[in-house]
Amino acid sequence: MASEAERTFQRFAVFGDSAGSGTEMNNKNFSKLCKDCGIMDGKMVTSTDVDIVFSKVKAKNARTITFAQFQEAMKELGPKRFKGKSPDEALEDIYKLMESKDPATTGVTKATTVGGVDRLTDTSKYTGSHKERFDESGKGKGRAGREEVTDNSGYVSGYKGAGTYDKGK
Numbered sequence: 352m353a354s355e356a357e358r359t360f361q362r363f364a365v366f367g368d369s370a371g372s373g374t375e376m377n378n379k380n381f382s383k384l385c386k387d388c389g390i391m392d393g394k395m396v397t398s399t400d401v402d403i404v405f406s407k408v409k410a411k412n413a414r415t416i417t418f419a420q421f422q423e424a425m426k427e428l429g430p431k432r433f434k435g436k437s438p439d440e441a442l443e444d445i446y447k448l449m450e451s452k453d454p455a456t457t458g459v460t461k462a463t464t465v466g467g468v469d470r471l472t473d474t475s476k477y478t479g480s481h482k483e484r485f486d487e488s489g490k491g492k493g494r495a496g497r498e499e500v501t502d503n504s505g506y507v508s509g510y511k512g513a514g515t516y517d518k519g520k
Contacts, residue, residue, distance in 0.1 A: 356425075359384070359449045360418050366454040375415035378405050380454075385428070388449045396432045404428055 361373035363384040368377075376384070385391040385401045404427045408420045416424065429441030436444065470476065474489040485491055 355451070356422075356446045356449050357418055359388070359452055360421055362452075363387075363454055375417055376421065377415050378402065381405050381416065381421075381424070383454060384449075384452075387455050388452045390425075390428055390432055390445060390448055392432065395434065396428055400428070400431060 360376065363380050364376040365371040365373045366380055366383065368380075382391070382398060382401050382405075385396070386398075390396060391398060391401055404424045405416065407427065408424045409416045425445050426438065426442055429445045430436070430438055433441040433444050474482075474485040477485065483492075
């Protein structure tokens with residue numbers, strides 16, 4: 352059961368932290384885990400309880416907890432969430448709540464495609480100088496599409512024999 356809890360811990364530990372290794376979890380992700388897994392119910396276990404337990408199990412000047420400290424935190428929260436059960440049964444029930452849970456991404460902003468957005472981003476309808484900034488497929492040309500690129504090779508413009516000076520000998 353602990354291995355499934357450890358996998359859930361790692362999934363939530365790396366959530367929102369692209370450089371995270373999954374070995375340590377911050378308070379934000381710990382609160383998210385408790386909320387998404389149903390450990391924090393708003394009545395028996397509140398967000399304040401979760402924050403207090405997190406502060407209690409972490410090292411004095413640390414901002415993150417390891418999996419061992421996470422297990423201590425779950426031992427603290429178990430009896431609060433499941434009153435009337437033994438600490439071992441409560442811990443077992445906490446781990447059951449955590450089984451195969453992933454961080455939820457509710458309320459995430461999605462790209463809009465209403466109204467004029469499609470019309471304004473369709474490069475085939477561009478005219479004038481803007482049309483030259485894109486190739487036939489609609490992909491931008493980058494700097495070549497924005498600026499008049501000049502030849503700085505040192506030859507006079509219009510000279511057709513560029514690069515032939517040394518070849519004549």
